[in-house]
Amino acid sequence: MPSTALIFQSLILGILLGGLYALLAAGLTLYFGIMRVVMIAHSAFLILAAYLAWHFHARLGLDPLLSMLVTVPLFFGAGVATQRLLLARLRPATLTMMSVLLTFAIALVIEGLLGYVFTGTQRRIRLDYGAASLEFFGARIAVVKLIAFGMAAVALLGLYLLMKHTRFGWALRATIQHGDAARLIGIDTERVAGYGFGLGLATAAVGGTALSLDSTIYPSLHWHWIGPLMAIIVVGGLGSVPGAAIAAMTLGLAQSLLQLPLGATWAQTIFYIALFATLAVRPQGFFGGRLAQRF
Amino acid sequence: MTLATVELSKSFGGVAALDAATVTFRPGQVNALIGPNGSGKTTFFNCVTGMIRPDSGRVAYQGKDITGTAPHRIARAGMGRTFQLCRVFGRMTALDNVLVAARSGSLVERLRSPRSRDHVERARGWLARMGIDHLEHAEAGAMSWGQQKLLELAGVLMSDPETVLLDEPAGGVNPALIDRIADLVRELNAEGKTFVIVEHNMDLVMSLSDHIVVFDRGRPIAEGPPSVIRSDERVLGAYLGV
Amino acid sequence: MRSDSEQLPSGQLGRLLRVGAVGVGAALLLSFPAMAPNPYYLSAGIVVLSYAVLATSWNFVGGLTGYISLGHGALAGLGGYGTALLVTKAGLPSFVALFGAALLVALLAIPLGFAALRVRGASFVIVSIALVLILLLVFQSWASLTGGSRGLVVLRPFPGLLRPEHHRVFFFLYAALLAAALIAWWLIDRSRFGLGLKAIREDEDKAEALGTPTLSYKLIVFVVSAAFTGLGGGLYALWFGDLDPVFQFSILTGAYMVLMALLGGVRHLFGPLLGALIVGVGLEYFKVEYGSTPLHLVGSGLLLGVVVMFMPDGVIPAVSHAVRRLRGAADSSIREVTAAELAEQRRPAEPEEARR
Incomplete structure (x- = not known):
């Protein structure tokens, strides 16, 4: 039996990890809500952002957090472009299936280009504050993990405020809940969908920067992220942002705690077990997820 | 051969689409289901045919409880339906569209060709009856809206239903075709098929149906023959939003 | 469907031509080992042929039902590891192990298909990708059974054969498996079962409302697809003789x-x-x-x-489309508009109010 201190530490690490999962899953479920698209390339963009942060630090010697000044607007634009130029041109009848393939193709291209430009070598940012940690009731928590969590929390809060309290957020939620009705009351749903995608990719930029702070990165790393993220949005109910956040926290915690008895690799299987169990028992997801019934 | 529901309820995200709807349709007759937009008619169809599971309440058909039964079983039990925005298999030929609905029993039989002489003859028969047999090799997606409506009906009839549910058969079709569809319904009814029709075209409903059920806010508010419904004040109220 | 013979205008001649073309193709394929200049070409030929087997096996689900699976690589990997483990751990003869592994993959496909196919589209793709990722995790971590990243070596089924001969035999084995998969697909495609599957591809709700048992149909064809995919993966294990999880369970x-x-x-x-x-x-x-x-x-x-x-x-459609256009616009008018395009054209013309 692991000591209480160790369990406490895992608990905190789980919450910190869950925060990052929540941010990234929010983006993924947002795309689904807007267009019924499973955006496989979401995590590839995440890794791309992490690489850009690393490159920023390695070449310019600046703090990787500053790279967000570039990557966030860049990714927002890339998201809008992806939606307007590619996804919106697919036939509506086969959109769900074909969009998966298209975003899968984008993920392959990103992974290939990362491998070509930066080679397959594992990379890691060395920060002055990288080794610093805080003592917290006997648990040791790395400062970078706290920063990463803080970034995720701020971005998620920003997303929440945007969706709840701005005109654009209302239009976006209307588009998600009932596209036809939104069009009838004069919302330009195409445009809203484009911005929604931009928003989703912007969260990937924030997430990627956060990830780069304390993780070793390599081009094919995105496959290790897309699986858990997809599991989270199914468990949370496809298209439901709050559902994704709750599921992310729950599963992040579960993963962190299971690492104690099982080790890191086996603990990851919790996501897939949760995914299969959800689909077998309650395919529409556990939190919200009205949309999933038909998909 | 009765189709009936008891206290059928279904809500979407807190909005009640069906609110304890208890309805009994008349076997062997042309029944109509009318009501303002959003009064729950299509949801009612979806619950009855198994496409949506109701939150509570029961659906009975031919004396059996069919609540929550899979749609294909309900279809096999003798209840066929069309869809509101006419649905055909766009990239299949008209003939194949009808052949899909043919019954086959054992697994071995299902591995035979769908174009057995018997099935093709019956399918052609229905296409001919709809007046679109000259299009049997045309891809359904390339046919006109009216032709697709007739094709959909031919498919449903191929599955040999005793009860046919039509969701807005006159929706978006020209007056000549409306008359044609009305005639078909009368003929088929005379041959013993029961109909339940959701329709907004009041002239058609009044001239065609024997029994009308009026829905408002997810439950029936009046029923009776056309003469009674025409003068019912609650019906007028529901339609005018009073 | 266009693969059916009776739709072409010149039925008899067209059929004859097609049978002839298939015959010529098969003859070319079978003469490849004799023509290949060196063993490298032959082994490259086997790789291409194994891709053909896998893609054809995939197409039972993808082509007939329209459900796109990105996880069939995992089924092939399971077939490979299943065969290898049945040979090395259970001591079964190579080809008994091959069919045994394919059977196991088919059995596994039942619960898998049930979870994945009960819901539509998106969830299916998610499950298919998840399958690859979880199996990669398991096979890498469970090193005591699978050898982990060190790999798993499978004994060759014909220890007496030299390498070029070994390649030659496996080329023909793969050709036979490909033929079996093609025949099975062809049989399903032209059956009532196949028509039902294609109806599911077009409009699943509609197919179900017409009495097609959609879930059982999808499940059956998924299991058939899994079995062929498992055979393809298993044959690869016997031919190549060395398995690594990273390649076997690659997305x-x-x-x-x-x-x-x-x-x-x-x-x-x-x-x-x-x-x-x-x-x-x-x-x-x-x-x-x-x-x-x-x-x-x-x-x-x-x-x-x-x-x-x-x-x-x-x-194929892109080319035949171009050919038809070259031949003249005789019958080109009808098929060029797809159902989806038509539905879009229709939408604005059918506002709610107009239907009252």
């Missing part, structure tokens, strides 16, 4: 199957085979010319993107 394998089938044309019997020839030869060529750079990912990704965006029905 890329599944992506290649999709790319090949889609490129060739999922509605056509020979579509996946054609796609496998194009992509497979391309991949082998790429490997020789550029070695193992990550650029093959970029190439595959771009090709997949182009196919999805511009010719989702594959090259």
Whole structure:
């Protein structure tokens, strides 16, 4: 039996990890809500952002957090472009299936280009504050993990405020809940969908920067992220942002705690077990997820 | 051969689409289901045919409880339906569209060709009856809206239903075709098929149906023959939003 | 469907031509081992042929029902590891192990298909990808059974054979498996069962409302597809003799199957085979010319993107379309508008109010 201190530490690490999962899953479920698209390339963009942060630090010697000044607007634009130029041109009848393939193709291209430009070598940012940690009731928590969590929390809060309290957020939620009705009351749903995608990719930029702070990165790393993220949005109910956040926290915690008895690799299987169990028992997801019934 | 529901309820995200709807349709007759937009008619169809599971309440058909039964079983039990925005298999030929609905029993039989002489003859028969047999090799997606409506009906009839549910058969079709569809319904009814029709075209409903059920806010508010419904004040109220 | 003979205008002649073409194709294929200048070409031929088997197996689900699986690579990997483990741990004869493993894969496909197929579209793709990722995790971590990243060596089924002979035998074994898969697909395609599956592809609700037992149909064809995929993977294990989880449970394998089938044309019997020839030869060529750079990912990704965006029905329809246009616009009017396009045209013309 692991000591209480160790369990406490895992608990905190789980919450910190869950925060990052929540941010990234929010983006993924947002795309689904807007267009019924499973955006496989979401995590590839995440890794791309992490690489850009690393490159920023390695070449310019600046703090990787500053790279967000570039990557966030860049990714927002890339998201809008992806939606307007590619996804919106697919036939509506086969959109769900074909969009998966298209975003899968984008993920392959990103992974290939990362491998070509930066080679397959594992990379890691060395920060002055990288080794610093805080003592917290006997648990040791790395400062970078706290920063990463803080970034995720701020971005998620920003997303929440945007969706709840701005005109654009209302239009976006209307588009998600009932596209036809939104069009009838004069919302330009195409445009809203484009911005929604931009928003989703912007969260990937924030997430990627956060990830780069304390993780070793390599081009094919995105496959290790897309699986858990997809599991989270199914468990949370496809298209439901709050559902994704709750599921992310729950599963992040579960993963962190299971690492104690099982080790890191086996603990990851919790996501897939949760995914299969959800689909077998309650395919529409556990939190919200009205949309999933038909998909 | 009765189709009936008891206290059928279904809500979407807190909005009640069906609110304890208890309805009994008349076997062997042309029944109509009318009501303002959003009064729950299509949801009612979806619950009855198994496409949506109701939150509570029961659906009975031919004396059996069919609540929550899979749609294909309900279809096999003798209840066929069309869809509101006419649905055909766009990239299949008209003939194949009808052949899909043919019954086959054992697994071995299902591995035979769908174009057995018997099935093709019956399918052609229905296409001919709809007046679109000259299009049997045309891809359904390339046919006109009216032709697709007739094709959909031919498919449903191929599955040999005793009860046919039509969701807005006159929706978006020209007056000549409306008359044609009305005639078909009368003929088929005379041959013993029961109909339940959701329709907004009041002239058609009044001239065609024997029994009308009026829905408002997810439950029936009046029923009776056309003469009674025409003068019912609650019906007028529901339609005018009073 | 266009793969049916009676739809072509010149029925008899067309049929004869097609049978002739298949015969010539088969003869060319079978004479390849004799013509291959060296064992390398022969082994490249086997790789391409194994892709053809996998893509055709994938197409039972992808082509007939329209459900796109990105996880078939995992089923092939399971077939491979199943065969290898049954040979090395259980001591079964090679080909008994092969069929035993395929049977196990088919059995596993039942609960898997049940979880994945009960819900529509998106969840199916998610499950298919998740399958690859979880199996990679398991097979890498469970090193005591699978050898983990060190790999798993399988005894050759014909220890007496020299390498070129070994290749030759496996080339014909793969050709036989391909023939079996093609025949099975052809039989299903022209059956009532196949018509039901195609109805599911077009409009699942509608198919169900007409009495098609959609879930059982999807499940059955998924299991058939899994069995053939398992056989393809198992044969690879026996031929190659060395398995590594990273390659057996690679998301890329599944992506290649999709790319090949889609490129060739999922509605056509020979579509996946054609796609496998194009992509497979391309991949082998790429490997020789550029070695193992990550650029093959970029190439595959771009090709997949182009196919999805511009010719989702594959090259066969794209080419036959062009041919028909060249022949004159005699019967071109009817088929050029797809149902989806028509539905879009229709939408604005049918506002709610107009239907009252």
